[in-house]
Amino acid sequence: MNKLVECIPNVSEGRRKNIIEALRDEIISVKGIKLLDYSSDIDHNRSVFTFVGSPEKVLEAAYKLACKSVELIDLNKHKGEHPRIGAIDVIPFVSIKDVTMNECVLLAIGLGRRLGENLNLPVYLYEEAASAPHRRNLSDIRRGEFEGLNEKMKNSEWKPDFGPEKPHPTAGATVVGTRVPLIAFNVNLDTKDVGIAKMIARAIREKDFGFPYVKALGLKLKDKGLTQVSMNLTNYKVTPVYKVFDKIVELAKEKGVRVVESELIGLIPIDAISQIVSHYIKLPDFKSDRILEYKIFKD
């Protein structure tokens, strides 16, 4: 038994390098934690860290990162394309090896309680850890963002699971939970008309009767002079990456717009990679264990 949990915190700072590095240092200061990836987006003004370790170590690293984020980030001064309600905006746990979903939920509850009690931070539990159906979905919790949080929290429906019943003055609130692996995938369009990106986002997302388990937003990428369909694919087994990508290419084409490139934020599960390969080069039975290095190293 070698229990392994992944944690993928999203922090509301993607521009100031010294702060991003200070946050990273908190994570890697915990012995036994392996930081797999971190990436920052200037337009989103947001960073995503990916690390793995035993459940106890992952809890410790997530807690230390949250403390540092609350210390260094003031959301009153934060602007970015991506919706957010907190300095340490969302902290998801994902089971990788020999950890049940229940254990992961207990991990989220444990972290949430500590953040509420020690940092005076309101905490919402989401997805598999949610305390009520209307709180499962991250975007419902985040609706209104930091700026609307004070008003939102007056509604008893949005009483936090832990911590005070009003926003932290500089750090807002935090969403902690447990979910299946998520793919953060963006497709950049060769147009400055954000209306086209928004139209495509609506056409593909679950909320508007598109693909199941797809969340999508149309955004402007000012720095690149492009627009973007920014997505979370929350269950690639039901809706694979290629299905969404091909649909975006098709819809963009109808508007005379070209897909310039895609972006992957963080890491992607190997089974999602194998789906893509299977589809495009017509290998109907292709599975991850046909990949040499994975086959050697997985046991």
Added chain:
Amino acid sequence: MNKLVECIPNVSEGRRKNIIEALRDEIISVKGIKLLDYSSDIDHNRSVFTFVGSPEKVLEAAYKLACKSVELIDLNKHKGEHPRIGAIDVIPFVSIKDVTMNECVLLAIGLGRRLGENLNLPVYLYEEAASAPHRRNLSDIRRGEFEGLNEKMKNSEWKPDFGPEKPHPTAGATVVGTRVPLIAFNVNLDTKDVGIAKMIARAIREKDFGFPYVKALGLKLKDKGLTQVSMNLTNYKVTPVYKVFDKIVELAKEKGVRVVESELIGLIPIDAISQIVSHYIKLPDFKSDRILEYKIFKD
């Protein structure tokens, strides 16, 4: 240091299950060897085994497999679509981890000598282990096949590196060598006209001024009622899978023929997988270390 070598022997038996299993059992009888994959093709009448282990263990397993193949397979009774000169037709070694190309070459020489001396089997060294430039290429060594071997070996240019100067009466000859990872990839066409598969094979293979490091043959798949472009991609870094696949789709289309499906024989390196993903979903900088499980398990 945890030296790891891969061995991918190709044996001239793909139909009789009891023989294929007896061959497999020789490999797995060696402690410390991990058999990653084996697959047999009825039309080719050929099986490919893939195993890894320390250099010493891999040598031992390859030797035991060769002995059993010579014992059980009589090439005088063998028919199949794939060219072959021996019962144990070809034994390539590939460095996977902490093993230099030179060490791999010495491994090939060590095995070749043992096969020549102990089994009375003529052995040709090929690719990186070749003793002369005209012997680097497997298809040059194999030209004329088992049936033409006796005549071919009368030519001093084809004196074997080890063993007797005439074919083994039932097991022919064996080719042993060292190479970079190879991808055995076939594309099946929805036509019974083998001329189209042969035309496409000529258009894409290096020999006829197609893509570098591509070997290709057009074959009939009698069992499936299809034809096949059967390929070895011997350096996917120079000529990636997607480039070859897209070209075959294009050439087939010109002839009004559809690509039904592809087949992968054995295993594929993860970097070749990442190339495919990068190309089709337009992720220009995608690298294997963005794949979650690989990133976790590779160290």
